[in-house]
Amino acid sequence: MGFRALADPTRRNILQMLANKNMTIAEVADNFQMTRAAVKKHLTILHEGNLISIQAEGRSRLNSLNTDGLKQVMSWFDYFDGFWDEHLDTLKIEIEKDMQ
Amino acid sequence: MGFRALADPTRRNILQMLANKNMTIAEVADNFQMTRAAVKKHLTILHEGNLISIQAEGRSRLNSLNTDGLKQVMSWFDYFDGFWDEHLDTLKIEIEKDMQ
DNA sequence: TCAAAATGATACCAAACAGTATCATAAAGG
DNA sequence: CCTTTATGATACTGTTTGGTATCATTTTGA
Numbered sequence: 001m002g003f004r005a006l007a008d009p010t011r012r013n014i015l016q017m018l019a020n021k022n023m024t025i026a027e028v029a030d031n032f033q034m035t036r037a038a039v040k041k042h043l044t045i046l047h048e049g050n051l052i053s054i055q056a057e058g059r060s061r062l063n064s065l066n067t068d069g070l071k072q073v074m075s076w077f078d079y080f081d082g083f084w085d086e087h088l089d090t091l092k093i094e095i096e097k098d099m100q
Numbered sequence: 101m102g103f104r105a106l107a108d109p110t111r112r113n114i115l116q117m118l119a120n121k122n123m124t125i126a127e128v129a130d131n132f133q134m135t136r137a138a139v140k141k142h143l144t145i146l147h148e149g150n151l152i153s154i155q156a157e158g159r160s161r162l163n164s165l166n167t168d169g170l171k172q173v174m175s176w177f178d179y180f181d182g183f184w185d186e187h188l189d190t191l192k193i194e195i196e197k198d199m200q
Numbered sequence: 201t202c203a204a205a206a207t208g209a210t211a212c213c214a215a216a217c218a219g220t221a222t223c224a225t226a227a228a229g230g
Numbered sequence: 231c232c233t234t235t236a237t238g239a240t241a242c243t244g245t246t247t248g249g250t251a252t253c254a255t256t257t258t259g260a
Contacts, residue, residue, distance in 0.1 A: 001112075003107050004107045006103045007104045007106070008248080012103065015180075019179065019180050019182075019183045025207065034248085034249065034250085035250060036207085037207095037208095038248065038249050040207075040208085041248075042248085045247095058256090058257060058258075060206055060257090061206080061207070065183065067183070067184065070180060074174075076112070077174050079116055079119065080115075080119050080170060082119075083167070108217090110218090124237090125236075125237065126235085126236060126237085134218085135219070137219080137222095137237095138218065138219050138220075140237075141217090145217095158227060158236090159225095159226060159227040159235070160227095160236055161236085161237070
């Protein structure tokens with residue numbers, strides 16, 4: 001699953017950047033302190049996690065969000081859909097607060 | 101963020117188990133091959149990621165899902181809400197397929 | 201065609217991680 | 231009390247990860 005790709009804050013940051021604009025490796029790297037090679041590794045991991053697409057254009061690679069991959073990760077949480085209704089933890093806490 | 105806690109498949113598995121039933125450490129460990137100590141480490145990481153709550157009961161610890169933490173992680177994806185509308189990648193692909 | 205630009209690839213390192221093994225506590229039950 | 235049960239804590243190990251440094255490859259433009 002793409003969850004491993006989401007574990008690193010730099011990679012989550014990259015995804016948010018790519019939501020606003022498709023960027024080459026160099027462009028992405030400009031937004032970080034680390035070397036371009038390190039950024040490229042992150043992009044590779046994001047690609048392996050199906051969270052971004054990489055399109056070759058001449059000598060550069062244009063990175064863009066992979067909608068399907070993101071949605072697929074999000075859909076993991078669907079498993080808990082039934083849970084939200086059954087266990088209203090937050091509500092219970094609020095009620096207990098009121099009773100004090 | 102709790103994303104790191106979600107990176108490991110064992111931990112995602114544990115969360116799904118806890119969605120059905122609150123369990124002690126030993127109970128959770130019964131569902132895996134690894135040692136109880138290893139499972140407990142995973143539970144600790146899940147707790148640090150605010151994805152589960154641990155309630156002491158006598159000499160045992162009852163682990164349960166932390167609704168708030170889960171929702172918080174899910175809400176990270178809200179950042180991309182606007183993206184789904186603007187970039188209909190999947191739709192575009194389908195149209196291109198039809199035109200062939 | 202040659203140098204710069206963009207990336208690929210690889211070796212390397214320190215830190216983090218998953219897991220085991222082992223011993224120490226704490227609480228229940230008899 | 232004493233033993234069992236459930237957990238805490240720690241040391242140790244192999245692997246992965248995030249990052250750098252370095253060199254190779256490909257494309258572009260003068």
